[in-house]
Amino acid sequence: MDAQLSTLQTEALAAIAAAADETAVEQARVKYLGQQGAITALSKGMKDVSKDDKPRIGKLLNDVRTAVTAALDERKTALLAAADAAALAGVDATLPGTPSGFAGRGTLHPITQLLDRTISIFRRMGFALADGPDIETEWHCFDALNTPADHPARNEQDTFYMPDGRLLRTHTSTVQIRTMEKAAPPVRIIAPGAAYRRDEIDATHLAQFTQMEGLYVDEGVSVADLKGTLEFFFRELFGNDAKFRFRPHFFPFTEPSYEVDIKTSMLGSSDRWLEIAGCGMVDPAVLEAVNTKRKDRAFDPEKYTGFAFGFGLDRLAMIMSGTPDIRYFTNSDQRFLGQF
Numbered sequence: 001m002d003a004q005l006s007t008l009q010t011e012a013l014a015a016i017a018a019a020a021d022e023t024a025v026e027q028a029r030v031k032y033l034g035q036q037g038a039i040t041a042l043s044k045g046m047k048d049v050s051k052d053d054k055p056r057i058g059k060l061l062n063d064v065r066t067a068v069t070a071a072l073d074e075r076k077t078a079l080l081a082a083a084d085a086a087a088l089a090g091v092d093a094t095l096p097g098t099p100s101g102f103a104g105r106g107t108l109h110p111i112t113q114l115l116d117r118t119i120s121i122f123r124r125m126g127f128a129l130a131d132g133p134d135i136e137t138e139w140h141c142f143d144a145l146n147t148p149a150d151h152p153a154r155n156e157q158d159t160f161y162m163p164d165g166r167l168l169r170t171h172t173s174t175v176q177i178r179t180m181e182k183a184a185p186p187v188r189i190i191a192p193g194a195a196y197r198r199d200e201i202d203a204t205h206l207a208q209f210t211q212m213e214g215l216y217v218d219e220g221v222s223v224a225d226l227k228g229t230l231e232f233f234f235r236e237l238f239g240n241d242a243k244f245r246f247r248p249h250f251f252p253f254t255e256p257s258y259e260v261d262i263k264t265s266m267l268g269s270s271d272r273w274l275e276i277a278g279c280g281m282v283d284p285a286v287l288e289a290v291n292t293k294r295k296d297r298a299f300d301p302e303k304y305t306g307f308a309f310g311f312g313l314d315r316l317a318m319i320m321s322g323t324p325d326i327r328y329f330t331n332s333d334q335r336f337l338g339q340f
């Protein structure tokens with residue numbers, strides 16, 4: 001038995017050392033330690049060993065089993081390490097990695113970038129930020145802004161009405177009213193935010209878009225202030241060679257009213273005037289509507305005048321970036337947004 005065991009150990013260790021791959025290691029395990037394996041067979045022979053020899057032979061058998069098991073594990077680990085090394089042999093670990101799908105840094109949305117620039121330019125001129133709700137009363141959206149009940153803008157087809165009669169504001173001019181309800185002159189605010197119209201969505205229209213409102217009410221505010229403020233703002237945005245045209249227009253809440261057109265080399269070689277904003281001098285009727293609501297004379301039109309303006313940020317962003325379709329701004333397409 002002694003001799004058998006030592007021969008078996010030598011043979012098993014040699015076979016394991018010669019195993020060329022994982023399958024060969026497994027075959028060796030089955031051959032020696034498996035249910036029909038050689039070492040298992042010898043264990044079964046223990047019952048025929050004499051009582052005196054049992055402890056010694058038993059220990060010997062255990063030693064062989066331990067040695068073979070250890071050799072199997074060792075060989076397996078060595079084979080795995082060799083396989084890893086072979087797989088890595090052709091790889092240059094100093095090369096830069098392959099970028100994943102959304103590689104690179106994220107950027108702010110182009111409308112947000114324009115919004116930030118717009119705010120910082122108006123801040124330099126002393127305008128504060130103001131805010132108002134998207135879901136508005138008819139009074140704030142129309143009545144207070146001198147827009148009578150039969151005005152086409154109040155048509156159900158033109159805006160979204162809630163069951164309770166409130167509506168999604170059709171312009172940010174509502175914030176003019178919201179601000180004057182709370183503050184006394186001088187008031188100098190800008191109010192960026194969403195505006196809604198029941199427009200068919202196409203290349204130049206969205207049902208929700210972004211507007212920037214402005215309001216300045218104080219003693220002695222004139223059309224010259226309005227023109228100076230808007231021209232300064234748009235020159236900061238479009239460059240010093242920009243030319244402006246204040247074209248007479250009509251808004252219910254301003255008198256006189258203008259639309260602002262711009263011509264600039266930044267818009268390419270085209271010699272066209274582009275309409276970019278609506279504006280005008282705050283109508284005294286608007287100040288009186290606010291006074292009535294406030295139950296005071298804080299915005300006495302005999303004492304105060306003001307100007308207001310509004311423009312669409314989406315439209316400006318389209319013009320500035322040469323984007324032909326406004327829907328690009330809402331489609332979350334990385335190929336488009338990643339350019340900004």
Ligand code: PHE
Pocket residue numbers: 170171172173214251254278279280308309310311
């Ligand atoms: N609210 C107007 C619009 O949406 C723009 C505007 C604002 C005009 C302020 C005059 C003064 O078209």
